[in-house]
Amino acid sequence: MTTEDYLNTLNAAQLRAVMHSPDIPLQILAGPGSGKTKVLTCRIAHLISKHSISPQSICAVTFTNKAANEMRERLTKLIGIEQTNQIKLGTFHAICSMFLRKYAKLVGLDSNFTICDADESKNIIKKLLKTYRDELEAHNIVLAEATVISRISKAKAKGVTSDGLRRREKKGISRGEGRTADGSLIEQSFASIIDDVVAEIHVDYAAILRRNNSLDFDDLVLFGKQLFAEHPTVSRWCRHILVDEFQDTNTTQYELMRHIAATSRCVTIVGDPDQSIYGWRSAEVENLARMKRDLPNTQQLFLEQNYRSTASIISCSLAIVSQDKSRTPKTLHTTHPTGPTPVLRSLPYEQNESAFLASEIKRLVAYSGGMLSWGDFVILLRYNSLSRSIESALQKEGIPNRVLNGHKFFERLEVKDILAYLQLLDNPLYVPAFMRAINVPSRGIGEKSVSELLATAQRLGLSPIEVVEKIFDNTIPDIKPAVKRKLTSFVPHIRRSRTSMQKRTRPSDLIRDLLQLLNYEGYLMKTQPDWESRWDNVQELINFASQVEMGTPMLFDSDQPEDDPSEGEEWNSLAEFDQDQLEDDGIVEAQRPRQAKGKEKQTEERYERHILVSASADCSAIRDTPLRLFLQASMLSTGTEVQGNENDTEKVTISTCHAAKGLEWPIVMIPAVEKGTFPSARAEDVHEERRLLYVACTRAKALLYLTHSTARMMSGEVRPKELSEFVITALQNSQTVFTDQIPCLSASDREVLAQVLNRSSPSDAEVARKIAEYNRTTTNPWDGSAVPSSTPWFSSTYNKSAVSSSVEGSCNFLTARAASSVLQDSLKAPTTATTLFSTRGRVLNVPSNTALLQLPTAGAETASKQRKLKQSSLQQTHLHANLSSHRVPVTVYSDPKPDVVSETPQSSVCATPSTGALSAIPVVPVNAAKGKRRLGMGRTTVGYPNKKFKAPLGGGGQ
DNA sequence: GGGCCATTTAAAAGA
């Protein structure tokens, strides 16, 4: 398809945006579903073909990898792969990272810096915070590390560097002194104590990162900004910069954008103030106005034509977002038919709510006559932990589902273990990697020895890895808890891998080799109950490495200096400038003296060029080792997008509202539309919460459901919940934006669906057949409960999530309700399989149809113990009652007795005081028949598992 | 050093 053909598919507003003069800064305000990506890609194509701007001088910035990839795909179709790959296209972080590798020296970094992920920076800050604990306690201040992290992150988003903070540290007044007896001032001084502590931790944290030759995510942008600000020549290649989701930029990102555009001043941004939902991480909608001030000739264009949703979904969404009176008025039109009115339902309890959604999904699939399938549904949550009851409801109905962005691939322990070794090879100064690698697999080098090693390293001015090698070689004396012998399974491995790395071995082979050396699979088997899925993840990491090796499009071809080709010769000749010489002269490290500003422009540019070239050109071979490219890709890719799992398209998606931005589904369901959730109880900006609901609603193409429970389990107790005021207000303004009637999916409804989704309508016969089948196989989800009982304990559907997580391999406490259900199930499918448990060193042989309940010690001194005791005896009573009503034989054992259980032929309930703490229930029979993973016969954790047991990457649904 | 238990605490969003 040529650019011209593409232009023909644009509407008038889109066309204006695409054709807009490149020299006049442009703001495209684009509502949801208005085709902004189309406009953006088309504009890029237009810049290249009609304005002869070369692709490598175009910079396109997105917020997510997903958006970047989508743009890349569309551009490839439009202008071909070759030109697309020349465009500097990526997230803010990726673009900064690439330039920082290239010009590291200019901002005082080494190009092998490691990107410090959130986990590691949390660890660092946690340690720093500990040193202030006593002091804070003395002032009666509680300072959570999350607070510190977010404050530091916010400071960085606003462009505050640790250098700026260091000055205030010198004030030298001891904290808390400025306080007077006046009560109102006390709080003030609390705040200032916290400010000081945060500032000090910030400074220390930054120093640690520098020592580790490491940057965290915020640093990438911050240092990127610094690079472009201090060295304008670095951005000379840029003729046009385009920024997507501009309403989400923070101050630092905005300034970065301005610096990249410093020469050309050609900027196109796309954004929508109504979809600004990231204020909490310092996004500034204000940047729209700021841009207009900074670039006074900026023009605005509106895209208000929506191509996604039915008219009724649009009006419902507008009814929500327009409640904000301070908002810039903006509207949405659609040519789509009205369609079924969005559903609003209240249900008594979260289980009912989940069950309603699950059964509704089933019904819609049937009543649409097969036009809809699982993959067409998304359930959008305010926050992830709401997914539990949803997941179990879907599971119970046998609906396949996946959690979008549930647990991040690169944050998994097994993946991080391997990455740690590789990071250590690439950057020996990166202490977090050292700390992890040194004792994985376990070598008996614990916290104590590690801190000893680190201290030695500091004392000798060596990297920890050098210290360890020297100890191994007898070049320096061993440390106190002798460690040399333990290093035989570490130093040789490191050396072997390092040699391999220096030969530029492919990272995937490097990993394979490492796995072998470490016998990592064996280690996982020994230590992880769910080692199989973890091993799968390791394999997935190898796949990812292979993908990177095969040349996923990099931001730029590393060796070419980006500048006007006519100047190429000069660049190349300058490339011979001796790097070491520059360093010796202190030029590379030194900050450019300010006085040169304004005058001696030419000299300055020449100077800049010297250092640019010397900082980059000569070392590109080292800079972009295969390993480094792989590590960078790992650290910058989030989520699970690595895997491109095809059968994901056949699953119902569960996602947060935030993660859903930019995406769309035929049917959207939003549970928990309640006060305290929408808006979230801890949200600072109610308007932002409203916009979040708006974003969620506007993801829907054809059908929209909002539900609400009148009671919900929160923080371990059931609390009453009220409908969200956003919805109440919308209803007050217009009764008709919602209905409590579920759509009947009549022939005309199906017609609308077919039209909006651009699918063909099924025949009436087909629909009738599907409905008949549905009626035959489906029972009412809560009437058909497996546990009929009048007691509140058993009134709702039983807790299948507890069951399934047990099957996954962990052992959990079960509620009485779940336990009785499990027991009944296992009686239906009796089994003789037994499971071994260890408690206090004893091994118990327990038939798998045995429930073990924990009871607290009878003494019960503390209030919490007493509560638990009461609850437990209540549970026991109910369990008893329920099981006897089903004529399930019950035997109750107490403490030392459980050994006997293996002899018991039928189901039993084991109750035990917590001193003997039996705390697990084996439930093999429930799902074992389906051939899924079964509870291991080997070592089993008793008690709360303190490791996470999440579904393996790519679903692995039961 | 690491396993195990009891007690405490926290509970949002992402690159």
Next chain:
DNA sequence: TAAATGGCCC
């Protein structure tokens, strides 16, 4: 409710 922490013991 379940994850994290802290103390105790081997």
